[in-house]
Structures are given as structure tokens and as C-alpha cells.
Amino acid sequence: GAVVSQHPSRVICKSGTSVKIECRSLDFQATTMFWYRQFPKKSLMLMATSNEGSKATYEQGVEKDKFLINHASLTLSTLTVTSAHPEDSSFYICSAKVAWAFGEQYFGPGTRLTVT
Amino acid sequence: KNQVEQSPQSLIILEGKNCTLQCNYTVSPFSNLRWYKQDTGRGPVSLTIMTFSENTKSNGRYTATLDADTKQSSLHITASQLSDSASYICVVSAMDSNYQLIWGAGTKLIIKP
Numbered sequence A: 001g002a003v004v005s006q007h008p009s010r011v012i013c014k015s016g017t018s019v020k021i022e023c024r025s026l027d028f029q030a031t032t033m034f035w036y037r038q039f040p041k042k043s044l045m046l047m048a049t050s051n052e053g054s055k056a057t058y059e060q061g062v063e064k065d066k067f068l069i070n071h072a073s074l075t076l077s078t079l080t081v082t083s084a085h086p087e088d089s090s091f092y093i094c095s096a097k098v099a100w101a102f103g104e105q106y107f108g109p110g111t112r113l114t115v116t
Numbered sequence B: 001k002n003q004v005e006q007s008p009q010s011l012i013i014l015e016g017k018n019c020t021l022q023c024n025y026t027v028s029p030f031s032n033l034r035w036y037k038q039d040t041g042r043g044p045v046s047l048t049i050m051t052f053s054e055n056t057k058s059n060g061r062y063t064a065t066l067d068a069d070t071k072q073s074s075l076h077i078t079a080s081q082l083s084d085s086a087s088y089i090c091v092v093s094a095m096d097s098n099y100q101l102i103w104g105a106g107t108k109l110i111i112k113p
Helices: none
Strands: A004-007 A010-013 A019-025 A030-038 A045-051 A067-073 A076-081 A090-098 A105-107 A111-115 B003-007 B010-014 B019-026 B030-038 B045-051 B056-059 B062-067 B072-077 B086-094 B101-103 B107-112
Touching: A004 A090, A010 A019, A019 A030, A019 A090, A019 A111, A030 A067, A030 A076, A045 A067, A045 B101, A076 A090, B003 B086, B003 B101, B010 B019, B019 B030, B019 B086, B019 B107, B030 B062, B030 B072, B045 B056, B045 B062, B045 B072, B072 B086
Parallel strands: A010 A111, B010 B107
Antiparallel strands: A004 A019, A019 A076, A030 A045, A030 A090, A067 A076, A090 A105, A090 A111, B003 B019, B019 B072, B030 B045, B030 B086, B056 B062, B062 B072, B086 B101, B086 B107
């Protein structure tokens, strides 16, 4: 099956710094990638939809200037959490949609962000 | 409003027993329904995906059913193993431009030896 990787798997940063998370589709091209956030014991919450070569579409309530998304190629999307605060601590998961399928998404293993 | 509701919220069963998880949805227009398994601290892994014309689909010890008329789905796990302990999430895809996924809250399943 299609494989999606995320890097780093865990990151701890100080309040006020920025953190970049990478999402890669390893063996397929993904025209669309999604970024999710998950709080403990809660389900995934879609943050934004990223289409290659265009601006990301953010869900209501998600600050686009705080969560910068770049989808520069068909295999890479990045999420940058700018000026991180402790409340940004969460589990961030990306997924990639196979271009030729009717919507199948493959999920990365997630990135645990802790802001101190 | 598009919604997916799952029950029970959590479930504890003994190893070797069977269990059934439920999912009700109100998503329109409907594209497909998926069941995912998510281990703690990991990303979701797809178990099954069904379109409206499919009534049942199996993946090893996992069998999903779909009743598109009543908008209900179930996930049956047979002969449970300790490794089945995880959250099981029902997700319905809407037939919009990005096939938006509507997520259920999940059922936390714990298998005890």
C-alpha cells in the first residue's frame, strides 16, 4: 500500500519558536495533502487542505498565519507552526490523497509537538 | 449537517471474544464509508472502505457492514487479540470536490487477557 512519512516523529520546542513538520508520500504522487490535529482522546480535526502548487484551504478557526502550509511538490508538504505556544502542543497528522483514486487517503504516523 | 456518531464510546472485552462497533451517519451526498484503526500515538490505518453498493467487506478478522438505507455501519471483530486494543474510527466521505472526510469520535477498544 501507499506509504506516507512524517518528520520529525516527536519535537519539543520553546515557546515563541517555529517548528516545521514534513509530510512525504514515499511511493506515489499526491495532488492533495491534508493536515490534521488531534487532542488526547479526541478524533482527528482537519486543519487544512493543501493542493500542490496552490495555496492551502484552511478550516474555519484555523489561523493561516500561524500554521503555514507549503505543498511545493507532488510528494512533499510542510506545516510550520510559527511562534509556537504551549496550547499548540498536540499530535499533528498528515494524509495524502492518491491522484487516481476516488478519495482514498493514506495517513502518516503523526508528529507529537510539545511546546514548553 | 454532516455528522458521524459512534457507539459505544469505549469497550472492554476479554481476549478471544467477539465484538461489534456501531456507526450512524448523516452525510450527503455520500461517497464511501471507511473504518480506521488508530493505535495510541500513531496515525490511522485503513481497515475497510465501502461504497453505497457494498453491504459487507472483510479484512482478516475485521468485517464491516453497511446499510445505506438506514445509514448505519458496523465493524465486527472476531476472536479478538491483545493487539486489537486501539481506537476504531468510522469515517464517511462526502462527494464534494475534495471528498471531505467526516470523522466519528471513535470507539476505544481494550482487550484484556
